[in-house]
Amino acid sequence: MALRETKPSAGKPAPSVKTAEKPVNTVPVxxxxxxxxxxxxxxxxAIVAFGFVLMSGTTDIxxxxxxxxxxxxxxxxFGLGFYAILKKPATKP
Structure with a gap:
C-alpha cells in the first residue's frame, strides 16, 4: 500500500495550529x-601524570x-585532586 501525499487546496490556506504559549521560567544552570x-x-x-613520568624514568631500578x-x-x-573536589565553589554576591 503506497501512501499518497495530499496537497492543500489552492483556495484555502492550511489551518495553522496555535499552541498556548506559557511563560518560560528561565533558571540559570x-x-x-x-x-x-x-x-x-x-x-x-597534570601533577599525577608528571609523577608517573618520573616513575618510568631511567633503567636504574x-x-x-x-x-x-x-x-x-x-x-x-591525588591530594590536590581531593582538594579540588571538596572545595566549595565561590558564591557570587
Missing amino acids: QFVFGRDNYIWLVISI YSTTKIVIAPIVVLAG
Whole structure:
C-alpha cells in the first residue's frame, strides 16, 4: 500500500495550529563544581601524570627519583585532586 501525499487546496490556506504559549521560567544552570574547581582538577591530573613520568624514568631500578620522589609527587597530585573536589565553589554576591 503506497501512501499518497495530499496537497492543500489552492483556495484555502492550511489551518495553522496555535499552541498556548506559557511563560518560560528561565533558571540559570548551576554546575556542581565552579570554574576554580575544574582548574584545580586539571592541575592535579597534570601533577599525577608528571609523577608517573618520573616513575618510568631511567633503567636504574633503585633510583631515588623512582622510589621516593615520584610517589610523593603522585600522592600530592591525588591530594590536590581531593582538594579540588571538596572545595566549595565561590558564591557570587
